[in-house]
Amino acid sequence: xxxxxxxxxxxxxxxxxxxxxxxxxxxxxxxxxxxxxxxxxxxxxxxxxxxxxxxxxxxxxxxxxxxxxxxxxxxxxxxxxxxxxxxxxxxxxxxxxxxxxxxxxxxxxxxxxxxxxxxxxxxxxxxxxxxxxxx
Amino acid sequence: xxxxxxxxxxxxxxxxxxxxxxxxxxxxxxxxxxxxxxxxxxxxxxxxxxxxxxxxxxxxxxxxxxxxxxxxxxxxxxxxxxxxxxxxxxxxxxxxxxxxxxxxxxxxxxxxxxxxxxxxxxxxxxxxxxxxxxxxxxxxxxxxxxxxxxxxxxxxxxxxxxxxxxxxxxxxxxxxxxxxxxxxxxxxxxxxxxxxxxxxxxxxxxxxxxxxxxxxxxxxxxxxxxxxxxxxxxxxxxxxxxxxxxxxxxxxxxxxxxxxxxxxxxxxxxxxxxxxxxxxxxxxxxxxxxxxxxxxxxxxxxxxxxxxxxxxxxxxxxxxxxxxxxxxxxxxxxxxxxxxxxxxxxxxxxxxxxxxxxxxxxxxxxxxxxxxxxxxxxxxxxxxxxxxxxxxxxxxxxxxxxx
Ligand code: SF4
Ligand code: SF4
Numbered sequence: 001x002x003x004x005x006x007x008x009x010x011x012x013x014x015x016x017x018x019x020x021x022x023x024x025x026x027x028x029x030x031x032x033x034x035x036x037x038x039x040x041x042x043x044x045x046x047x048x049x050x051x052x053x054x055x056x057x058x059x060x061x062x063x064x065x066x067x068x069x070x071x072x073x074x075x076x077x078x079x080x081x082x083x084x085x086x087x088x089x090x091x092x093x094x095x096x097x098x099x100x101x102x103x104x105x106x107x108x109x110x111x112x113x114x115x116x117x118x119x120x121x122x123x124x125x126x127x128x129x130x131x132x133x134x135x
Numbered sequence: 136x137x138x139x140x141x142x143x144x145x146x147x148x149x150x151x152x153x154x155x156x157x158x159x160x161x162x163x164x165x166x167x168x169x170x171x172x173x174x175x176x177x178x179x180x181x182x183x184x185x186x187x188x189x190x191x192x193x194x195x196x197x198x199x200x201x202x203x204x205x206x207x208x209x210x211x212x213x214x215x216x217x218x219x220x221x222x223x224x225x226x227x228x229x230x231x232x233x234x235x236x237x238x239x240x241x242x243x244x245x246x247x248x249x250x251x252x253x254x255x256x257x258x259x260x261x262x263x264x265x266x267x268x269x270x271x272x273x274x275x276x277x278x279x280x281x282x283x284x285x286x287x288x289x290x291x292x293x294x295x296x297x298x299x300x301x302x303x304x305x306x307x308x309x310x311x312x313x314x315x316x317x318x319x320x321x322x323x324x325x326x327x328x329x330x331x332x333x334x335x336x337x338x339x340x341x342x343x344x345x346x347x348x349x350x351x352x353x354x355x356x357x358x359x360x361x362x363x364x365x366x367x368x369x370x371x372x373x374x375x376x377x378x379x380x381x382x383x384x385x386x387x388x389x390x391x392x393x394x395x396x397x398x399x400x401x402x403x404x405x406x407x408x409x410x411x412x413x414x415x416x417x418x419x420x421x422x423x424x425x426x427x428x429x430x431x432x433x434x435x436x437x438x439x440x441x442x443x444x445x446x447x448x449x450x451x452x453x454x455x456x457x458x459x460x461x462x463x464x465x466x467x468x469x470x471x472x473x474x475x476x477x478x479x480x481x482x483x484x485x486x487x488x489x490x491x492x493x494x495x496x497x498x499x500x501x502x503x504x505x506x507x508x509x510x511x512x513x514x515x516x517x518x519x520x521x522x523x524x525x526x527x528x529x530x531x532x533x534x535x536x537x538x
Binding site: 086087088089090092094102106107108124125127128129 | 184185186244246321322324328329330331406408409410411418471472473483484485486487488489490491492494
């Protein structure tokens with residue numbers, strides 16, 4: 001049994017389709033919805049934890065991709081809005097991985113997606129909502 | 136040779152003024168000495184960009200047909216309540232005001248998504264906001280309700296008026312307790328988990344003119360991207376705190392009340408801010424030019440982060456319980472390095488005020504002066520300084536007896 005946390009982005013055409021039903025029924029996956037947003041006429045986003053056999057997990061994800069669903073691992077799902085960031089550095093001590101870091105000469109903040117583990121500790125710290133969890 | 140502001144303005148107009156930022160002057164004074172620096176440089180520009188809760192704006196909305204007297208009634212902009220105890224269509228909005236239906240800290244810590252500071256930012260960005268008002272109706276102002284969209288260009292006057300900005304130095308906030316706390320200085324992790332500071336240090340206006348020798352009432356300033364003026368000392372102005380040998384206060388000291396035309400300002404330099412668990416406020420960009428009238432003033436502007444000390448204050452007990460005293464003193468050079476050490480513990484630091492934006496403001500102001508678009512002003516009256524004896528009182532509560 002394996003687990004995978006992923007973010008699914010559905011194009012408008014797929015919103016309303018019984019996709020999760022097929023994941024459960026055809027691929028024998030357990031699906032735990034962590035977060036969901038669907039805006040009418042816009043795309044839908046689901047943050048899910050899938051668990052099942054390794055092969056079925058891979059097949060299930062391939063099925064989603066074939067349908068046109070964008071699949072991202074959860075760790076890529078924090079967005080730093082550079083244009084909103086004031087480089088105050090309030091988030092720096094909050095970030096355990098140094099995904100958020102400061103150049104001490106320019107005193108400017110930057111964000112490295114690769115280092116971000118999506119722990120969300122920085123989210124409520126930013127006074128300007130420059131850090132966002134995309135769901 | 137001492138200079139006058141008039142002479143500096145003549146040089147600005149003829150494109151001959153020498154203007155440097157509060158960072159650039161440090162090396163100049165260090166290499167050439169204060170005397171030559173004062174002779175060669177005319178103006179030093181400073182800057183700061185941080186949350187300043189005692190900020191707000193007043194508006195004249197224009198009269199409706201038929202007329203409404205909002206004075207004494209109620210009024211909201213995007214659901215944020217405004218102060219209406221003024222004339223018929225004059226209202227004031229404060230940076231920390233919250234919609235009546237904001238849950239605040241009902242589920243702790245509250246998010247405080249939108250408040251007065253955000254309304255000001257939206258208006259400055261050119262957006263329309265929803266104006267709702269109720270009135271009791273009079274013979275001369277019969278109308279009782281108003282619900283409309285309004286933007287800055289629809290208004291007669293829109294004036295930013297901040298009773299306290301630009302703190303001269305500030306506390307460094309830490310948490311000595313065992314629980315995380317949420318403050319206006321950000322989230323503070325237990326047992327000295329982080330230390331948050333809020334000053335531009337060597338770029339900060341009042342730290343470059345510690346005794347207010349050039350910055351006074353009437354000084355023209357960079358305010359929120361436009362031009363403004365210092366109109367008074369700020370509230371809680373406290374010039375009598377402990378100072379270093381360089382004259383620089385070692386705790387929060389002087390403050391400024393400032394005013395300016397909101398219609399000229401920009402959302403890049405006036406930003407609504409949300410502090411989780413605390414509330415909303417407005418982050419204000421301010422830049423103040425310091426005329427290098429003489430050697431003494433040049434020496435003050437050469438102040439460096441390593442020479443400016445701030446008190447480290449416990450926000451779990453010391454601050455809320457109003458218990459005076461600091462745990463330690465640290466310099467801005469230490470704070471900006473990313474870590475301070477207290478009781479042998481290495482503590483990561485976070486800023487609340489943006490140094491890189493402060494630097495940008497000092498540069499912008501320098502450019503404006505060099506381009507002849509910004510002239511200096513002679514203060515019409517000084518700000519109270521050390522000799523005023525002014526100190527900062529706490530409230531003496533007097534028991535209220537039931538009648
Ligand atoms: S989510 Fe966690 S790891 Fe990613 S930037 Fe924020 S604090 Fe750092
Ligand atoms: S707290 Fe927000 S505004 Fe401040 S540096 Fe971090 S991302 Fe930028």
